[in-house]
Amino acid sequence: MASQPTTSSEAPPSKSSEQSKSAESSAPPAASSSTAPVATATPEAPKLSGAELKKRAKAEKQAKRAAAKAGGQGDGHPEASQPKKDTPQKGSQKKGQQQPRQSAGAQQKGKQQSKGQEAGAVSQAKKEVDIPLRAAPKSTPDNRVFRQFSIYRRTSLENINKDVHPAVLAFGLQLSSYQICGSTARCIGMLKCFKSVIRDYTIPPDNTLARHFIPHCLSAQVEYIKSARPTSIGMGNAIRHLKDAIVKVDPEMPEADAKAHLLEVIDTFINERIRAADTVIVNAAVAKIKDGDIILTYANSSIIKKVLLAAHARGKKFITIVVDSKPLYEGKYLVQDLSNAGLETEYVLVAAIAHVMPRATKVLLGAHAMMADGRLFSRIGTAVVGLAAHERHIPCIVCCESYKFTERVYVDSYAGNELAPSEELLPHDSEREAWRREMEVKPQLQVLNLLYDLTPAEYVDMIVTELGNLPPSSVPAILRMLEGKAA
Amino acid sequence: MPGKGFRTPGLESFVDNLDEFKLERSTEVLIQLLARRQISGSKNCAIAVAGLLLRIVQDSPANSVQDLLDQVSQIGQRLIAAQPRELAVGNIVRRVLGLIREVSGIGQDDEIRSELSSMLDGQDGLNRPEMLHSISTYSPLRHAASEFTGASTPESPQPIKRPNFAQSGYSSFAMPSTKTAMNLFGLLAEPSYSPTGTPPITNRESPALSTKNLNIIQEQASIKETIQEIGDGMRELLDEVDLAAEQISESATDYINSNDMIMAQGLSDTTHKFLAEAARKRKFTVFVVEGEPNEGQATRNMILYGSAKSPSDDDGQEGTTKRLVDLGVNVVLIPDSAIFAIMSTVTKVLLAPQAVLANGGLVANVGTSMIAAAAQAHKVPVLALSGVYKLSPLYPLDTDELREIGSASGLGGSVGSWGKVNVMNPMWDYVEPEKVNLYITNLGGHAPSYLYRIVADHYDKEDINLGTDM
Numbered sequence: 039m040a041s042q043p044t045t046s047s048e049a050p051p052s053k054s055s056e057q058s059k060s061a062e063s064s065a066p067p068a069a070s071s072s073t074a075p076v077a078t079a080t081p082e083a084p085k086l087s088g089a090e091l092k093k094r095a096k097a098e099k100q101a102k103r104a105a106a107k108a109g110g111q112g113d114g115h116p117e118a119s120q121p122k123k124d125t126p127q128k129g130s131q132k133k134g135q136q137q138p139r140q141s142a143g144a145q146q147k148g149k150q151q152s153k154g155q156e157a158g159a160v161s162q163a164k165k166e167v168d169i170p171l172r173a174a175p176k177s178t179p180d181n182r183v184f185r186q187f188s189i190y191r192r193t194s195l196e197n198i199n200k201d202v203h204p205a206v207l208a209f210g211l212q213l214s215s216y217q218i219c220g221s222t223a224r225c226i227g228m229l230k231c232f233k234s235v236i237r238d239y240t241i242p243p244d245n246t247l248a249r250h251f252i253p254h255c256l257s258a259q260v261e262y263i264k265s266a267r268p269t270s271i272g273m274g275n276a277i278r279h280l281k282d283a284i285v286k287v288d289p290e291m292p293e294a295d296a297k298a299h300l301l302e303v304i305d306t307f308i309n310e311r312i313r314a315a316d317t318v319i320v321n322a323a324v325a326k327i328k329d330g331d332i333i334l335t336y337a338n339s340s341i342i343k344k345v346l347l348a349a350h351a352r353g354k355k356f357i358t359i360v361v362d363s364k365p366l367y368e369g370k371y372l373v374q375d376l377s378n379a380g381l382e383t384e385y386v387l388v389a390a391i392a393h394v395m396p397r398a399t400k401v402l403l404g405a406h407a408m409m410a411d412g413r414l415f416s417r418i419g420t421a422v423v424g425l426a427a428h429e430r431h432i433p434c435i436v437c438c439e440s441y442k443f444t445e446r447v448y449v450d451s452y453a454g455n456e457l458a459p460s461e462e463l464l465p466h467d468s469e470r471e472a473w474r475r476e477m478e479v480k481p482q483l484q485v486l487n488l489l490y491d492l493t494p495a496e497y498v499d500m501i502v503t504e505l506g507n508l509p510p511s512s513v514p515a516i517l518r519m520l521e522g523k524a525a
Numbered sequence: 526m527p528g529k530g531f532r533t534p535g536l537e538s539f540v541d542n543l544d545e546f547k548l549e550r551s552t553e554v555l556i557q558l559l560a561r562r563q564i565s566g567s568k569n570c571a572i573a574v575a576g577l578l579l580r581i582v583q584d585s586p587a588n589s590v591q592d593l594l595d596q597v598s599q600i601g602q603r604l605i606a607a608q609p610r611e612l613a614v615g616n617i618v619r620r621v622l623g624l625i626r627e628v629s630g631i632g633q634d635d636e637i638r639s640e641l642s643s644m645l646d647g648q649d650g651l652n653r654p655e656m657l658h659s660i661s662t663y664s665p666l667r668h669a670a671s672e673f674t675g676a677s678t679p680e681s682p683q684p685i686k687r688p689n690f691a692q693s694g695y696s697s698f699a700m701p702s703t704k705t706a707m708n709l710f711g712l713l714a715e716p717s718y719s720p721t722g723t724p725p726i727t728n729r730e731s732p733a734l735s736t737k738n739l740n741i742i743q744e745q746a747s748i749k750e751t752i753q754e755i756g757d758g759m760r761e762l763l764d765e766v767d768l769a770a771e772q773i774s775e776s777a778t779d780y781i782n783s784n785d786m787i788m789a790q791g792l793s794d795t796t797h798k799f800l801a802e803a804a805r806k807r808k809f810t811v812f813v814v815e816g817e818p819n820e821g822q823a824t825r826n827m828i829l830y831g832s833a834k835s836p837s838d839d840d841g842q843e844g845t846t847k848r849l850v851d852l853g854v855n856v857v858l859i860p861d862s863a864i865f866a867i868m869s870t871v872t873k874v875l876l877a878p879q880a881v882l883a884n885g886g887l888v889a890n891v892g893t894s895m896i897a898a899a900a901q902a903h904k905v906p907v908l909a910l911s912g913v914y915k916l917s918p919l920y921p922l923d924t925d926e927l928r929e930i931g932s933a934s935g936l937g938g939s940v941g942s943w944g945k946v947n948v949m950n951p952m953w954d955y956v957e958p959e960k961v962n963l964y965i966t967n968l969g970g971h972a973p974s975y976l977y978r979i980v981a982d983h984y985d986k987e988d989i990n991l992g993t994d995m
Contacts, residue, residue: 363862364817377944384947387818387936389861389892393928393951419862422895425902451866463860469825476829483850484857491866
């Protein structure tokens with residue numbers, strides 16, 4: 039799948055709806071030869087006009103709804119894939135083209151239709167990539183408890199927007215298989231992919247990078263990454279930072295310089311906000327570790343691993359207790375790295391927390407994000423560890439880079455959470471099969487595989503960031519400071 | 526077992542073969558089964574021990590009740606030593622001993638006992654509730670009663686023989702010490718009868734000297750009837766253990782409301798019956814906590830198949846129990862790590878303890894203490910379901926004693942190569958009584974602070990130190 043624009047893109051307009059046609063008419067004809075989104079990779083599909091396509095998609099959606107109501111939800115997969123093959127591209131393309139719609143004619147209708155089509159297209163896209171245990175709409179009233187979550191997880195390479203860069207494709211697969219796991223790793227991985235995208239990007243003539251890149255290129259990459267796994271809050275902040283830099287690019291700047299500038303922006307972000315920040319945090323946290331400490335940590339936080347290895351390298355003598363949980367068992371990787379570096383390590387599952395916590399002298403936790411009210415958003419199970427430490431008056435220290443701070447406030451563990459596929463909680467294939475069959479038949483049976491939880495601010499005693507050590511109540515102060523810097 | 530084919534050693538095979546083999550052999554077999562945990566779980570252990578003791582009592586060669594007590598006590602101590610942390614074993618042994626004492630006391634001193642009990646009831650300022658006679662009643666008179674059953678009971682305390690009212694003043698002095706909660710060391714439990722005991726000596730001597738031989742003959746005749754009654758009592762005990770789960774579930778609709786979001790710690794037999802009973806009249810959601818690594822498989826099987834073993838297991842059978850999902854309950858399986866995250870939407874927590882202690886605390890599968898802690902943090906009521914047979918008269922003076930480490934190989938295998946790592950898999954958690962709101966037993970609902978009373982009702986204080994070297 040080439041990221042280079044196809045020159046035969048006269049064909050795509052027939053697949054697009056009115057909007058893309060009008061967009062392309064407003065942009066010069068050469069637009070088609072540039073990185074204008076190409077609709078499909080299947081040239082043999084019949085060429086319908088935009089209106090007919092729209093009608094067909096609507097009819098299909100209604101038929102699907104009617105069929106679902108009538109109780110036949112299991113048949114969605116095979117039939118849906120055939121006639122709806124072109125709509126997912128349209129759907130993702132739709133999203134990418136939201137912004138420049140303003141210039142297009144008939145935009146009201148377009149917006150409405152695109153929203154509806156988008157929903158239809160996305161849900162159809164959900165069905166097409168056949169991941170078992172998919173939450174296909176049930177005919178019975180949906181009394182599943184956590185239906186606000188979509189557990190769509192792309193694991194194959196079918197029907198992907200042609201604009202997705204191969205580096206991003208590979209990254210997406212690594213994300214959904216948890217090969218790249220952990221908020222820092224994901225953020226750095228994503229930014230590196232974006233560097234490749236920028237390098238391979240060419241600005242279409244009569245267009246500016248500031249206006250063209252985001253909607254026509256970057257958004258497709260981001261959408262694809264989100265379809266592999268929902269982006270973390272840190273990744274969202276990084277994307278926003280990048281977008282800010284993009285829109286500020288001077289239109290007069292030559293392309294090479296503009297691209298170099300953006301690459302530098304990304305590099306600076308990685309070096310300053312992540313790597314240098316980590317160094318500062320490690321130094322500050324190591325200072326808190328004394329000889330004879332028994333440090334308890336949860337799952338596998340990259341920054342905590344750095345802290346522990348650094349402390350060990352500086353000759354401190356301490357014991358580490360790694361607490362782990364299903365389904366990812368990330369703690370095992372941490373134990374492997376620590377024990378092979380010579381640290382004295384212990385390993386338990388989170389259920390045994392009451393047995394190990396009384397021995398611990400400190401708890402070190404990593405973070406996925408810090409909320410503005412001081413709540414810690416981190417791997418599920420962290421709240422259990424925080425509660426156990428709080429009960430026994432054991433200090434709980436969180437190490438978190440400032441780019442993970444967010445002005446949002448979640449009041450419970452559901453908002454902003456991510457639901458992983460249920461099968462990951464079930465250990466053996468035979469069991470997975472049995473549960474899958476049962477859950478299709480019985481909607482009352484559910485498996486909840488949340489990935490994050492929210493630890494109350496009172497369970498966190500100190501946050502170590504590159505901007506200093508602070509109590510959880512000071513998170514808004516950091517946010518203002520960062521805002522001031524950016525301005 | 527020749528001629529029977531291979532049967533997995535366990536409760537069923539033990540109970541089936543109980544009648545065939547000699548007592549000694551059966552005792553040895555049970556001790557082995559307990560030590561190897563081939564019988565595990567408080568209900569199974571209770572049934573096995575009760576079954577064995579029933580046979581022992583029925584076939585006992587004892588001539589006197591005291592001999593019978595000694596025999597049962599010795600065997601009981603060996604059983605307890607086989608699996609000291611399975612408190613149900615000790616509970617049943619103590620119940621049997623108490624039953625023997627009670628039965629052998631019945632019919633001997635009814636009039637004196639009732640007279641004294643009315644006197645004593647009137648004396649103390651506390652309002653003691655009416656106690657059922659059929660359930661072993663606790664009263665200091667038991668010691669008086671046991672005096673008459675055996676000619677030789679030198680270690681029993683002096684009986685309260687207060688034929689006249691004038692001495693009742695002393696009785697109230699003695700009373701408070703007898704009603705103090707019993708503890709492991711029995712320090713406070715021994716009533717000091719000496720301030721009251723002036724007449725006893727004179728009263729005792731005459732019957733002993735003149736009718737000693739007569740007593741022995743009488744005992745031998747009555748021992749057979751006593752054993753009959755003891756046997757009946759023990760069958761009742763077995764029934765109680767068997768039916769505990771059902772009796773507990775009878776009150777289910779009192780505690781579960783419509784649209785409740787209940788968090789269940791695992792899905793034990795008792796919990797399952799409780800929820801199934803409630804499901805007949807209520808629609809609710811249950812979050813079942815998996816309980817890895819020890820209970821995870823059983824919990825998942827319980828949800829999916831209705832029994833703790835899947836049909837593909839050797840001794841699994843096709844589930845005759847209706848699963849909760851079939852009864853219209855929304856069942857959501859959650860891992861242990863999700864407990865705090867979910868707790869904000871949970872309205873009740875159901876615990877299934879393995880053992881309950883006399884202070885109101887409980888011992889349950891590992892992970893339960895954090896469920897209770899999270900519930901307390903969110904102010905969610907915690908209900909513990911347990912039959913009275915699980916209630917032990919022991920106090921957890923050292924919770925470390927309750928710790929038991931299981932096999933660490935169940936921890937999912939290691940990733941890559943590990944250096945020297947200490948992997949631990951504790952099996953049980955202790956939950957303090959402050960974290961439990963209510964115990965739902967086959968005798969009804971009780972606050973944790975009241976459990977000492979139920980302990981007092983069911984166990985004799987002499988039996989508490991059984992098998993423990995204190």
